[in-house]
Each structure stands twice: as C-alpha cells, then as structure tokens.
Amino acid sequence: MKRTLILTIICCSAASALGQLFDSSAAQSELVAQLMGTGRVFTANVAVKREKGTKQIKIADNVMFMRDGDLRLEHKPAEDPSLAKLTDALKKKDLAEVITILLPKENKAYLVLPRKRSYLEASVEKGAPPRMESKFLRTENFDGHSCTVRCITVTAEDGSRQPITIWEATNLQGFIVKSQMDRGDDTNEVLIFTNIKYEKLDDTKFIVPAGYGKLKGEAAGEMAEVMMEFDLDRDAALAEVLR
DSSP states (O other): OTTOSSOOOOSSTGGGGGGGTTOSHHHHHHHHHHHHOTTOEEEEEEEEEEEETTEEEEEEEEEEEEETTEEEEEEOBOOOGGGHHHHHHHHHTTOSOEEEEEEGGGTEEEEEEGGGTEEEEEEOOOOOOOEEEEEEEEEEEETTEEEEEEEEEEEOTTSOEEEEEEEEEGGGTTEEEEEEEEOSSSOEEEEEEEEEEOOOOOGGGGSOOTTOEEOOHHHHHHHHHHHHHHHHHHHHHHHHHTO
8 A cells, every 4th residue: 555645646647656756755644644633733844764674764854734634744855875866866857845735624635846836736536534453562762752652554445454653752642753654665664753843834834835837737747757757766776775
C-alpha cells in the first residue's frame, strides 16, 4: 500500500505522480495527522530520513501545518552531499520547493510550485476509511520525551496492509514525535517532529496564493514527467548510498 494513502493530485493520468514527489513522507504525514486527531492545531518541523539496517540518510526538511483536519506540508530537500547533484538539478528547474495542501472536508488537494507560481488541483473522491489496528510495543524515551510506542496496521479497501510504528509523547498529550513506515524494500522511511508549536494558523496557509496559474492538460503531464524522472533518480541514488 506504499504511497496510496496520500490524496494524490490527479489532473491527468501522468500527473498522478506529482503528489508523490520526494514524499511517500506526504502519505505518512497524512496518516500521522489522522492518528493525532483532527482537532489538533499545530506547526512542526519534520525531518524525513531513509534507513536501511544501521545506515541512514536525511532526504528532506519539511514543515507541517495542521488545522482541524486540513494539512499543509512544505517540502524541501535536505542538503545532503550524496544528493547534491539531484538537488542542484531541481533548483535549476525551480522544483526544489513544493507545497502539498490537503483539504479533506472540501475533498480537494493541491500541489503548489512556488518558484513557478503555479499549481495543480484535484477533486478527491472519498472512499471507505481504512481499517486501523493498534498494537502496544513498549515505552521508551525519544528526543527527551517519554513515549508510548505502538504499531499501527492500516488495511485499505483492497485488503493491502501497511504497518507504521509511532512514538506518542506522553508529555505532549500523545503528539506523535516519530513515525516509521516500512517501504517494502528493506528500507524504512522515518519522520521526526521537532519545534512543535500550538498556535493559531491563518487561512492563507490552506489556500493557493493569488496570482498563481493552474496547470492542466499537456502542461501538467509534462511537469509530471520531469518530476517522475527526479523521483526515480533520487530513489536510485538513495539505494546506492544505503547499499
């Protein structure tokens, strides 16, 4: 079920990969937000790492905003030397910074490209909610927090199952400060939440900025192809580093 939880941008058949750029972490972030509860209002920095055995590499430094179930995720590649070539290529094409906005109550999803002052929009059909089973694993300290560690198994409509391990900080009313998702290829994708702030969020966080142009049709398809190539190149580079 890898990468199927996110409300993927679907503007044309090729563009569906756009919502996945650099981020199965976007899918994981959406799931973590659901597990935290829709009543949360917060801002947090989210470091995204890939791990295989004892090896790990940071791939993104994201910022997450959540308000009453609505989610904004600002994606930015980490400045890791092993990914410098890919990051430079993204910067040259003005694709290093991407913003995902998910609005479940409105059944809308947006992928915003700030450097290009453009965006893609999708209407998202609601299916049956996934079934979630929780299993207590242990208690442990993480990053200064006393945490309850659980394994959540998410079962989709098609019967596919995705396990995710979460660290809930007891001193932060169960806020998930770490999550770990099995990618199914001997690697894990890990999210670490820091600089957590409970503060009122302005409406502008959850709308496309004025003056941005909507991509559709051929333009959306061409953008999807570029981003798919970067996605594949990045995964190949990560596999080499984590070999």
